[in-house]
Amino acid sequence: MTRLRHRMKGTRMKILLGISGASGAIYGVRAAREILSSGAELHLLVTKTAWEIMAAELPGAPPPASLPARKRWIAALLSAPPGACRLYAEDDFRIPFASGSNSPDAVVIAPCSMGMLGRIAHGVSSSVLERCADVALKERRPLLLVPRETPLSSIHLENMLALSRAGAEIFPACPGFYHHPGSVEEMVDFVVSRVLTRVGIDTALRPRWGEAAGREEKGSKRGERSRQARISRRDS
Numbered sequence: 001m002t003r004l005r006h007r008m009k010g011t012r013m014k015i016l017l018g019i020s021g022a023s024g025a026i027y028g029v030r031a032a033r034e035i036l037s038s039g040a041e042l043h044l045l046v047t048k049t050a051w052e053i054m055a056a057e058l059p060g061a062p063p064p065a066s067l068p069a070r071k072r073w074i075a076a077l078l079s080a081p082p083g084a085c086r087l088y089a090e091d092d093f094r095i096p097f098a099s100g101s102n103s104p105d106a107v108v109i110a111p112c113s114m115g116m117l118g119r120i121a122h123g124v125s126s127s128v129l130e131r132c133a134d135v136a137l138k139e140r141r142p143l144l145l146v147p148r149e150t151p152l153s154s155i156h157l158e159n160m161l162a163l164s165r166a167g168a169e170i171f172p173a174c175p176g177f178y179h180h181p182g183s184v185e186e187m188v189d190f191v192v193s194r195v196l197t198r199v200g201i202d203t204a205l206r207p208r209w210g211e212a213a214g215r216e217e218k219g220s221k222r223g224e225r226s227r228q229a230r231i232s233r234r235d236s
């Protein structure tokens with residue numbers, strides 16, 4: 001069960017989730033589902049390239065072109081009632097979070113392209129999502145970025161360092177393997193749960209090291225048995 005750790009009396013945490021044009025749209029989708037299931041408000045910005053990548057990477061019908069149709073498509077993808085997730089047009093600079101007077105509790109960009117990361121690092125607010133990230137930095141709000149690229153050039157690394165120094169947190173899309181993931185979803189959830197825990201959303205996605213008996217205990221008999229069971233299921 002996903003839950004919020006901190007919530008001010010009578011208010012819901014507002015999370016702005018950006019999905020930008022890097023491979024790994026599933027990171028954004030699973031983060032969105034968890035934010036919704038925590039009871040936090042989910043505000044969503046998806047870049048033009050990210051829509052294309054969603055069409056290529058996600059199963060099912062590709063996203064439609066118009067904003068109203070995209071709102072319905074996203075709601076269906078997230079199994080959320082219409083209106084539960086607030087999807088904004090990627091070029092609408094009038095959305096609430098584009099101003100420091102109305103910043104969300106956190107901005108998460110997952111996945112985050114190197115282009116997006118570089119533009120945020122240099123204060124280039126040419127898109128609404130970049131502007132919202134810029135606002136998060138200037139208002140000292142949490143900005144969490146999940147970059148996906150390999151290998152990294154020194155420009156990428158310097159941009160990440162600049163962002164980290166400016167207060168952002170970088171969560172590379174680098175799942176661990178000590179919990180013996182048995183599916184792509186489990187690998188994705190490892191990263192998503194690290195990010196969301198940071199903003200106060202406790203997900204049930206990933207057992208913590210040392211907590212779930214056997215599952216993450218390196219080399220434990222139980223962990224080894226479950227790994228073997230998965231391998232034999234897969235190979236049968």
Ligand SMILES: Cc1cc2nc3c(=O)[nH]c(=O)nc-3n(C[C@H](O)[C@H](O)[C@H](O)COP(=O)(O)O)c2cc1C
Pocket residue numbers: 020021022023024047048049050052053056112113114115116127148149
């Ligand atoms: C199919 C596809 C996959 C891409 N994958 C990545 C990626 O994994 N990482 C990355 O940094 N850029 C990737 N790019 C390049 C970015 O989409 C491009 O730099 C774009 O400017 C990002 O803009 P946005 O972040 O505003 O969506 C990809 C582009 C396409 C079309």
